[in-house]
Amino acid sequence: MEYLTRIYMYGGVSVKDVESPKFIKAYAEHLKRGDKFKEPSWVDIVKTGFTKELSPYDRDWYYIRAASILRRLYIRPFTGVGGFKKIYSKKNKIRVKPSHYNKGSGKIPRSILHQFEKIGIVKKTKKGTRKVTSLGRKEMDAIALKIHKDTQPKKKEEIDEIDELNEIIDEKKEEEEEKEEDKEEEKEKEN
Numbered sequence: 001m002e003y004l005t006r007i008y009m010y011g012g013v014s015v016k017d018v019e020s021p022k023f024i025k026a027y028a029e030h031l032k033r034g035d036k037f038k039e040p041s042w043v044d045i046v047k048t049g050f051t052k053e054l055s056p057y058d059r060d061w062y063y064i065r066a067a068s069i070l071r072r073l074y075i076r077p078f079t080g081v082g083g084f085k086k087i088y089s090k091k092n093k094i095r096v097k098p099s100h101y102n103k104g105s106g107k108i109p110r111s112i113l114h115q116f117e118k119i120g121i122v123k124k125t126k127k128g129t130r131k132v133t134s135l136g137r138k139e140m141d142a143i144a145l146k147i148h149k150d151t152q153p154k155k156k157e158e159i160d161e162i163d164e165l166n167e168i169i170d171e172k173k174e175e176e177e178e179k180e181e182d183k184e185e186e187k188e189k190e191n
Contacts, residue, residue, distance in 0.1 A: 015071060015141065018144045018147045019151075020071060022147050023071060023140075023144055023147060024067045025067075026143050026147055027067035027070065027071070027143055028063040028064045029063075030067075030143055031067060032060060037066065037119065038115070040062075040111060043055075043061075047105065048061075048105055048108060050102040050103070050104075051102050065088075065108060065112065066115075066116075069084060069112050069113070070116065070121065070122070070132065070136070070140065072084070073122065074136075074140055077129075077132065078130070080128055081106050084109035085104050086103060086104075087104070088103075088105070088108075088109070089101060089102060090104070116130075121133060121135060121136035121139065
């Protein structure tokens with residue numbers, strides 16, 4: 001835990017500074033590797049909403065949804081289960097009939113938020129909404145910092161590569177100039 005707080009304090013990078021797909025994927029892997037967050041037994045059977053016919057094909061969809069919910073809660077605190085039902089809603093287009101707006105499942109975000117509350121990453125407010133705790137923010141910012149460091153170009157190495165490429169280009173130009181000079185000398189000798 002000291003490692004996470006140390007990175008958090010000196011990093012200066014938050015979840016908002018990282019692209020959302022990269023963060024969601026990395027945090028889902030973090031949840032999957034850990035032993036605190038477990039997926040329920042009904043994960044392979046449940047639909048994610050009224051508009052869906054089958055459960056998701058991806059085996060890790062529950063971890064991805066959990067990471068997505070936590071990221072949304074980080075960016076927009078005080079969101080409840082009803083808000084997440086709206087976020088994961090979809091239009092239901094059935095053949096010729098007019099399409100209807102249907103909310104997403106409420107059981108999925110509720111169970112995810114309950115697990116995050118048990119871990120201590122999320123806490124419930126007096127109004128019944130939830131927000132990310134300081135521990136959760138530190139953990140999420142540490143993962144965001146790691147992603148940020150991985151995606152940032154390494155400046156010194158880049159400069160060295162550019163210098164090497166410039167040297168190669170200069171050498172090729174010198175070789176071409178020497179070839180042109182040799183050709184001109186051969187033409188003068190022939191005349």
